[in-house]
Amino acid sequence: MQNESPTKATELMQKAVPMMLKLEVAPTPYNYGIWYEYVSNRNQKLNQIMDGTLRKLGHLPGFLSRELFHEFLLPDEFQQGNGQKKKLKSIVDSAASSSKDMSKGLDELNSVLAKSRKILKRADKEEHIDSVINYLEKGALVASQKANHFNQSLEQVHAELAKLKAELDDIKKQNDVDELTQLGNQKGFERTLYQWLPDAEDDISIILLDIDNLASINQQFGKRAGTALIRYIADLMKTLALEKSVMSRFEGGTFGILLNEATLDFTHRFAELLRQQISEQKIRYKQSKIHMPQVTVSVGIATLLGQEGPEEFLERARKNLLRAKQSGKNCTSDR
Numbered sequence: 257m258q259n260e261s262p263t264k265a266t267e268l269m270q271k272a273v274p275m276m277l278k279l280e281v282a283p284t285p286y287n288y289g290i291w292y293e294y295v296s297n298r299n300q301k302l303n304q305i306m307d308g309t310l311r312k313l314g315h316l317p318g319f320l321s322r323e324l325f326h327e328f329l330l331p332d333e334f335q336q337g338n339g340q341k342k343k344l345k346s347i348v349d350s351a352a353s354s355s356k357d358m359s360k361g362l363d364e365l366n367s368v369l370a371k372s373r374k375i376l377k378r379a380d381k382e383e384h385i386d387s388v389i390n391y392l393e394k395g396a397l398v399a400s401q402k403a404n405h406f407n408q409s410l411e412q413v414h415a416e417l418a419k420l421k422a423e424l425d426d427i428k429k430q431n432d433v434d435e436l437t438q439l440g441n442q443k444g445f446e447r448t449l450y451q452w453l454p455d456a457e458d459d460i461s462i463i464l465l466d467i468d469n470l471a472s473i474n475q476q477f478g479k480r481a482g483t484a485l486i487r488y489i490a491d492l493m494k495t496l497a498l499e500k501s502v503m504s505r506f507e508g509g510t511f512g513i514l515l516n517e518a519t520l521d522f523t524h525r526f527a528e529l530l531r532q533q534i535s536e537q538k539i540r541y542k543q544s545k546i547h548m549p550q551v552t553v554s555v556g557i558a559t560l561l562g563q564e565g566p567e568e569f570l571e572r573a574r575k576n577l578l579r580a581k582q583s584g585k586n587c588t589s590d591r
């Protein structure tokens with residue numbers, strides 16, 4: 257569900273509720289959610305499935321509504337079963353209960369109108385007309401009170417959804433952080449890559465940087481020292497971070513940097529600066545006087561080519577990293 261303005265949300269509900277009434281759709285939270293999405297017409301695939309099923313069966317079975325709700329309306333974070341799911345359910349439940357109330361109000365208004373029509377057919381005195389007017393007035397008042405209540409509850413839903421969305425954004429950010437180094441993680445790196453690519457000119461670049469011989473460092477000094485080294489390199493990278501760039505640790509001693517507005521030439525120079533700075537570090541073992549042997553990294557870089565997709569782009573950087581390793585390590589390769 258997107259973050260609608262209250263007016264837009266009301267508009268969508270005013271389309272969805274009569275449609276649900278016409279098709280005798282039960283006002284369950286799932287139905288409420290998917291019909292709201294259906295009338296918004298922004299999810300072609302959902303609409304195709306719903307149209308196809310309605311054509312074939314004449315209705316949407318309850319289990320399918322549930323499936324569609326989970327597939328199309330719950331973002332991944334909700335599907336992980338955290339507290340947000342409960343919050344969303346309570347929002348949807350409360351919206352569903354007011355939509356039920358609203359539909360009851362419409363039924364009552366319809367019955368008032370039907371009765372008035374009946375009486376009017378037989379009305380031959382002025383007092384008959386007066387009593388129909390009074391009756392209609394009362395019926396319309398009740399319906400409009402219900403409609404007001406419904407609008408208010410939609411506004412509340414809207415505010416609660418906005419709050420929930422902000423919480424989710426925070427969770428997303430936390431999910432994108434690598435706990436060991438506090439840089440981003442690979443998921444966050446890829447998320448940003450997918451976000452940047454559609455608007456990119458050919459000036460997005462990737463740097464993949466991998467600590468050389470980490471396995472033997474682990475063997476020689478212990479895994480703890482290897483892990484401390486990963487953190488050390490991450491901290492050093494942070495001091496050199498550029499604007500419009502994202503620094504991440506993928507796994508082990510492999511880091512990824514995504515640079516926006518960076519040509520191949522600039523990226524190469526920046527990668528070399530990182531590589532050199534790392535190789536010049538004199539790192540002491542467990543704060544003792546013993547220095548670790550020179551720590552080096554190999555680097556693969558790539559700058560976006562034409563219509564290249566994110567996977568091919570990242571794969572090219574990976575191949576260049578492999579080439580740097582095969583060329584004797586402690587060097588940068590861009591082809």
Ligand SMILES: Nc1nc2c(ncn2[C@@H]2O[C@H](COP(=O)(O)OP(=O)(O)OP(=O)(O)O)[C@@H](O)[C@H]2O)c(=O)[nH]1
Pocket residue numbers: 466467468469470471472474478479480481482483484486507508509581585
């Ligand atoms: N200390 C430590 N080691 C890790 C961590 N994650 C992965 N590793 C180890 O890092 C090592 C990476 O090994 P390889 O990918 O073979 O690479 P390498 O020994 O660095 O050799 P090259 O990449 O060819 O230079 C493996 O032995 C992993 O077990 C970690 O968080 N801490």
